[in-house]
Amino acid sequence: MTCLACGEQVTRSAAREYDKHGDRWDREDKTFEHCCKACHRELCHLPRNELEELLVDLEAETANREAFLAAYLTEVERRYGTLEEES
Template sequence: MFGSRSDRETVTCIACGDRLARSDAREYDKHGDRWERRDKAFEYLCKGCFADTSHQPRGDLEATLDDAGAGETDRETFLRRYRELAEENSVERE
């Protein structure tokens, strides 16, 4: 009668910033485990941005971004931390 909650809820695409109905968006889980839903808050991509993303495995990219402070620190600090972590990870793989 009133439609589902996802038809009425509005979300923001994390890639382009467009606001759209949740039912028109695609869920994005930065931790890569979208099937475990308990206590999880998803981010969203519009269909266009979702289609433009690579669906190839990213290894530990998301964990490295989190560890470097992505979205939580200034650009200079983030880039320095990311570079340090990336260098550590490449040495560990050798």
């Protein structure tokens, strides 16, 4: 297996399943990516709600990293407001 976070090659027994939709228990018609144990421990295991869908949508619409990050910031502010508004 190849860790999706760091690229390290690990055996299946040394890897942890990662489901980008945040629901690894619903296994029907799914394929999983994998993380090494060290990277898996570093992941936030809190619910991601709309995050993965937003990232996938933006990735499909943007050509490079800078455009992706700008689009992400714009969409997050549109949906949830700015940090200043939360204070």
